[in-house]
Amino acid sequence: MRKRKLGTSGLEVSELGFGCMGLNFLDGKGLDKKDAITLLHSAVEMGVTFFDTAEAYGPYTNEELVGEALEPFRKDVVIATKFGCKDARPAVGLDSRPETIRAVTEASLKRLKTDYIDLLYQHRVDPNVPIEEVAGTVKDLIQEGKVKYFGLSEASAVTIRRAHSVQPVSALQSEYSLFWREPEDEIIPTLEELGIGFVPFSPLGKGFLTGIINKKLEDIDRRNIIPRFSEENIQANLVLVDALSEIAKAKGITTGQLALAWLLAQKPWIAPIPGTTKLHRLEENIASTDIVLTADELAEIDKTVSGITIVGDRYPEFLEKQIDR
Numbered sequence: 001m002r003k004r005k006l007g008t009s010g011l012e013v014s015e016l017g018f019g020c021m022g023l024n025f026l027d028g029k030g031l032d033k034k035d036a037i038t039l040l041h042s043a044v045e046m047g048v049t050f051f052d053t054a055e056a057y058g059p060y061t062n063e064e065l066v067g068e069a070l071e072p073f074r075k076d077v078v079i080a081t082k083f084g085c086k087d088a089r090p091a092v093g094l095d096s097r098p099e100t101i102r103a104v105t106e107a108s109l110k111r112l113k114t115d116y117i118d119l120l121y122q123h124r125v126d127p128n129v130p131i132e133e134v135a136g137t138v139k140d141l142i143q144e145g146k147v148k149y150f151g152l153s154e155a156s157a158v159t160i161r162r163a164h165s166v167q168p169v170s171a172l173q174s175e176y177s178l179f180w181r182e183p184e185d186e187i188i189p190t191l192e193e194l195g196i197g198f199v200p201f202s203p204l205g206k207g208f209l210t211g212i213i214n215k216k217l218e219d220i221d222r223r224n225i226i227p228r229f230s231e232e233n234i235q236a237n238l239v240l241v242d243a244l245s246e247i248a249k250a251k252g253i254t255t256g257q258l259a260l261a262w263l264l265a266q267k268p269w270i271a272p273i274p275g276t277t278k279l280h281r282l283e284e285n286i287a288s289t290d291i292v293l294t295a296d297e298l299a300e301i302d303k304t305v306s307g308i309t310i311v312g313d314r315y316p317e318f319l320e321k322q323i324d325r
């Protein structure tokens, strides 16, 4: 698989990464540890070098399995993790106090079985801690060799600039896909100006863009708290998937591949991190890196999507409040 540079900081990753959250923390089922590790090893064999986790996934268990799986390949992979949720639980609140960042980093290093974290993100901007203080703390951790690169997640353009002035930000990880295009307004131009890479999370719209979700989710599924995934909104939003699947069919690719190829075509410094629990889908997703969408196809996708209004928020109120505006 080809590599991409995330902005101008020198951080290089496979053009498609692997979002590890869903291995044990998305649909309420996930994989057992042994199967998850086998899948991660397959990803490495297929050329994926960029793996995304967070202390909040599980909490803790996702980092543990990523650490165990990637230990044999440590030097060849880029591991990204995140701090910033109070008690590692987004529902409890936010905590990016310097002492917490330090403690979380030490704990993540242990769980990840490594002595450095390649890319350390703040999971959400903490309104109670100035971002300069957060950036300064990560700067110290970089100087100590515990962290290599600094990232933010769901930060506003203003926050990105403030953080970047203290410690260069290498990557922003925020939601971006054909299901959520808000970053195009202000965020992407800011990243381009500052030379910061973009890591779109939920690049398949948490699965929705692939067409696998067409009815009410099972009760144990974590996506049930998301307004977009209410039974009624799923039905309303299927118009988007139907339209995209027509375009994909004409090109002989899957709708999920269309969604990933579209993201890769937006900027050469974008590296999406789709997640899956299935080998055949991993193969399908990786194959999207060889799909080239023509200018006409990109224009058709843009026209199609622009004409559709997505129904339902992407987060419930208590999590929406944690988004930096």
Ligand SMILES: NC(=O)c1ccc[n+]([C@@H]2O[C@H](COP(=O)([O-])OP(=O)(O)OC[C@H]3O[C@@H](n4cnc5c(N)ncnc54)[C@H](OP(=O)(O)O)[C@@H]3O)[C@@H](O)[C@H]2O)c1
Binding pocket: 018, 019, 020, 021, 022, 026, 027, 052, 053, 123, 153, 173, 174, 200, 201, 202, 203, 204, 205, 206, 207, 208, 210, 212, 256, 273, 274, 275, 276, 277, 278, 281, 282, 284, 285
């Ligand atoms: N920074 C943040 O706040 C934040 C928030 C959310 C996510 N993330 C990161 O982003 C990563 C990816 O996001 P995500 O898991 O929310 O969403 P996603 O990658 O857009 O979608 C994952 C879902 O799509 C399904 N899927 C994957 N490939 C498929 C294919 N080819 N065909 C059909 N279905 C397919 C998976 O189901 P199967 O497992 O059944 O294949 C899973 O349900 C996460 O793992 C996490 O690392 C970060």
